[in-house]
Amino acid sequence: MNTKLTIAMPKGRIFEEALELLLKAGYNLPPEFDDSRKLILDVEAEDMRFILAKPMDVATYVEHGVADVGIAGKDVLLEEERDVYELLDLRISACYLAVAGLPGTAMNDVAPKVATKYPNVAAAYFREQGEQVEIIKLNGSIELAPLIGLADRIVDIVSTGRTLVENGLVEYERIKDVTSRLIVNPVSYRIKDERINELVTRLSTVVSLEVK
Numbered sequence: 069m070n071t072k073l074t075i076a077m078p079k080g081r082i083f084e085e086a087l088e089l090l091l092k093a094g095y096n097l098p099p100e101f102d103d104s105r106k107l108i109l110d111v112e113a114e115d116m117r118f119i120l121a122k123p124m125d126v127a128t129y130v131e132h133g134v135a136d137v138g139i140a141g142k143d144v145l146l147e148e149e150r151d152v153y154e155l156l157d158l159r160i161s162a163c164y165l166a167v168a169g170l171p172g173t174a175m176n177d178v179a180p181k182v183a184t185k186y187p188n189v190a191a192a193y194f195r196e197q198g199e200q201v202e203i204i205k206l207n208g209s210i211e212l213a214p215l216i217g218l219a220d221r222i223v224d225i226v227s228t229g230r231t232l233v234e235n236g237l238v239e240y241e242r243i244k245d246v247t248s249r250l251i252v253n254p255v256s257y258r259i260k261d262e263r264i265n266e267l268v269t270r271l272s273t274v275v276s277l278e279v280k
């Protein structure tokens with residue numbers, strides 16, 4: 069039986085912290101792992117394959133089963149609602165989703181506009197608040213929207229808060245705390261349960277040691 073475990077890793081911000089967790093969990097990963105442009109890396113010694121994906125796409129690879137497991141931000145999981153199981157909170161890349169805008173401004177009464185990279189999360193939040201808004205999807209530099217008059221509010225990630233401060237914006241509501249999660253394809257979890265449970269056990273030991 070094919071036991072090789074395919075792991076979808078997020079490129080960018082989360083990558084370094086995720087790699088550090090795997091190394092601390094005792095996985096023997098080659099040094100070039102850290103500094104490679106290759107998108108598929110086979111680690112024969114561990115019988116593992118790593119694929120490097122955009123953070124927003126990790127759950128897509130896992131849902132389709134081309135990766136057995138993956139590491140994805142809770143923000144992406146909330147936004148995409150993919151058919152994957154969340155196995156472990158890795159407690160890395162912590163940040164939160166918040167509503168922000170120009171200080172001392174009320175939302176426009178008629179069809180207030182909300183700009184965001186997270187249209188589903190934003191729509192659900194304002195629906196729960198009983199507020200009808202128009203969602204405007206952007207792909208980055210979200211803080212620009214209220215400054216330039218495109219939107220009354222934004223829904224975006226806040227980490228240090230520096231981007232809000234430097235652009236003269238304030239936070240109105242904190243919506244959800246975000247950390248990265250270990251996710252699994254439901255079929256892989258049945259077929260490769262032993263290997264996946266071992267990964268979870270090893271990672272959860274590191275995660276619990278880190279928070280102590």
Ligand SMILES: Nc1ncnc2c1ncn2[C@@H]1O[C@H](COP(=O)(O)OP(=O)(O)OP(=O)(O)O)[C@@H](O)[C@H]1O
Pocket residue numbers: 079080081082122123124140141142143144161162163208225226227228246247248
């Ligand atoms: N300050 C932050 N801003 C954005 N994402 C953050 C932040 N801190 C932690 N994260 C986590 O990192 C993930 C995004 O990583 P990253 O910014 O590398 O990808 P990206 O959004 O595709 O970026 P880009 O489009 O700039 O390449 C988010 O899903 C979130 O879980």
Ligand SMILES: O=P(O)(O)OC[C@H]1O[C@H](OP(=O)(O)OP(=O)(O)O)[C@H](O)[C@@H]1O
Pocket residue numbers: 207208209210211224225226227228229230231232
């Ligand atoms: O609270 P802070 O520490 O300032 O971090 C938050 C900022 O970081 C992210 O943007 P990113 O740098 O990924 O650029 P982007 O706007 O192009 O997505 C996020 O969208 C915020 O703009």
